[in-house]
Amino acid sequence: MTTAPDRHRRFTGGVAALATLGLGAVAGAVGYTALRRRRAAEPPPSCPALEWPRVLAALHTAVVVIGPDGIEHANPAAEQLGAVDRGELRQPDLRTIVTQVRATGEPRSGELELESTGTVAVRVHASPLPEDRVLLELTDVTELHRVEKVRRDFVANVSHELKTPVGALQLLTEALADAVDDPQAAARFTSRIQHESARMGRLVSELLELSRLQGAEPLPAFSPVSVDRVVNEAADRSRTAANAKRIALHRTGESGATVSGSESQLATAVGNLVRNAIVYSPEDTTVTIDVTETRGWVKVAVIDQGIGIAPADQARVFERFYRADPARSRATGGTGLGLAIVKHIAGNHAGRVEVSSMPGNGSVFTLLLPSVALSARESAPPPDEIDEQVNRNQKGTP
Numbered sequence: 267m268t269t270a271p272d273r274h275r276r277f278t279g280g281v282a283a284l285a286t287l288g289l290g291a292v293a294g295a296v297g298y299t300a301l302r303r304r305r306a307a308e309p310p311p312s313c314p315a316l317e318w319p320r321v322l323a324a325l326h327t328a329v330v331v332i333g334p335d336g337i338e339h340a341n342p343a344a345e346q347l348g349a350v351d352r353g354e355l356r357q358p359d360l361r362t363i364v365t366q367v368r369a370t371g372e373p374r375s376g377e378l379e380l381e382s383t384g385t386v387a388v389r390v391h392a393s394p395l396p397e398d399r400v401l402l403e404l405t406d407v408t409e410l411h412r413v414e415k416v417r418r419d420f421v422a423n424v425s426h427e428l429k430t431p432v433g434a435l436q437l438l439t440e441a442l443a444d445a446v447d448d449p450q451a452a453a454r455f456t457s458r459i460q461h462e463s464a465r466m467g468r469l470v471s472e473l474l475e476l477s478r479l480q481g482a483e484p485l486p487a488f489s490p491v492s493v494d495r496v497v498n499e500a501a502d503r504s505r506t507a508a509n510a511k512r513i514a515l516h517r518t519g520e521s522g523a524t525v526s527g528s529e530s531q532l533a534t535a536v537g538n539l540v541r542n543a544i545v546y547s548p549e550d551t552t553v554t555i556d557v558t559e560t561r562g563w564v565k566v567a568v569i570d571q572g573i574g575i576a577p578a579d580q581a582r583v584f585e586r587f588y589r590a591d592p593a594r595s596r597a598t599g600g601t602g603l604g605l606a607i608v609k610h611i612a613g614n615h616a617g618r619v620e621v622s623s624m625p626g627n628g629s630v631f632t633l634l635l636p637s638v639a640l641s642a643r644e645s646a647p648p649p650d651e652i653d654e655q656v657n658r659n660q661k662g663t664p
Contacts, residue, residue: 328388328404330355331395332364338399347388348380349404356380360390364400367392377407387411434462473603479531479610488615490638491532493523493564497555500536504544511549515540519557523564525635527615532635535611535619536566538604539631543570546629559637563617566633575623583621584609608633 319339322329328344330337332355340350348356355361359378367374373393380386387410391403438459445451501515508515525532536555543553551571558565575583582588587602605619608631612619616636623629 328402328406330402330404332400332402334398344402344404347404347406348386349388349402360402363390363392364402367394367400368398432466435459435466438462469603479607479614488526488528490524491527491529493525493557493566493635494521496529496532496536497557497566499533500540501555503533503537504540507541507544508553511544511547513544513547513549514552516552516554517557518554519567520559521557523557523559524638525564525615526638527635531611532615535608535633536568538608539566539568539619539633542604542631543568543572543629546570547572562637564635564637566635568631568633569628570630571628574625574627575621575629576625580621580623584619605631 319341322339322341325341326343328347328349329339329341330344330350331339337350337353337355340353344350349360350356355364357378357380363374363376371394373391375389375391377387377389380388385408386406387408389405389407393401393403395401438455442452442455442459445455497517501517505515540553540555547553547570553571554567554569556565556567556569558567579588584605586606608619612633612635617634620632620634621629622632
């Protein structure tokens with residue numbers, strides 16, 4: 267049985283414990299508040315300062331900071347672009363832009379050309395900075411201008427190439443309508459209409475093919491392709507045109523070569539080379555398709571005895587719509603796209619196409635393709651080796 271003194275001692279002890287706990291909590295709260303205030307008064311921990319010159323040096327965009335006394339900073343891209351030379355702005359137009367920004371306090375943008383190692387087109391943005399400084403940002407847009415020029419030229423060429431057969435068709439249909447009572451004239455006009463319409467159809471088809479090869483559509487899945495099948499199909503496509511000019515098609519070289527790619531595209535490439543050889547060869551001559559395999563590369567050479575190509579034209583024959591002999595090409599229904607298609611097919615198959623020719627001595631177009639067994643360390647044989655092999659083939663020596 268608990269006595270009154272015992273209850274008094276327990277009550278007194280409980281009160282003391284609660285008092286101690288309460289004082290501890292109060293002390294803890296006061297200490298936490300003081301710690302927070304002390305930390306808030308302290309400056310934040312310092313971060314490593316960014317090394318801005320290194321940051322600017324890593325940019326591909328040219329950056330120049332101009333102060334009251336001249337250039338204060340220029341990253342390597344600005345020097346490589348030719349905007350800065352020996353600590354000064356080389357281009358008067360850039361200095362004019364800096365002056366205008368300082369005078370107005372407003373940013374300015376524009377495009378201009380820099381004369382460094384060559385003409386470089388740049389897009390310039392100038393921004394005012396404190397303390398009479400100006401920030402220049404220069405972006406090289408030379409490639410964009412080149413692509414835009416190619417696009418404009420392409421549209422102009424297509425318009426011109428389509429305008430010619432369309433205009434001819436219009437005139438021929440009018441002449442045909444006036445020749446109703448003249449069967450011979452009507453037949454002649456009808457033949458010309460068929461020729462021009464076929465040419466326009468080929469032009470449209472080759473434009474679509476070229477567009478697909480340049481990325482308008484994904485490339486087909488590659489698989490092992492027999493070069494013999496490709497060569498035979500290309501020869502079969504051109505046999506009628508060859509027979510019309512009594513041109514013999516010969517197949518020489520090795521058999522059994524295999525490459526990886528699209529059989530239909532490769533047949534188009536070789537077919538274009540064979541057709542081109544027939545078009546530019548005189549009657550009663552020979553067109554040879556020679557296949558060899560060297561260091562893991564398959565070479566398909568189309569050799570003709572035609573009129574040849576001048577050295578000045580050889581570098582451009584693979585351009586779209588380029589013709590070394592425009593009159594002859596139009597007379598034979600050529601579109602000027604056949605060799606451009608060959609070039610893109612070769613590129614899509616990790617290969618290339620080469621030409622070797624002398625005026626009056628015929629031409630040799632060689633399509634090089636990696637064989638299925640080609641090692642990643644192998645490289646295509648150089649053009650000199652191609653020419654040497656072709657000369658041996660023409661002379662009949664191994």
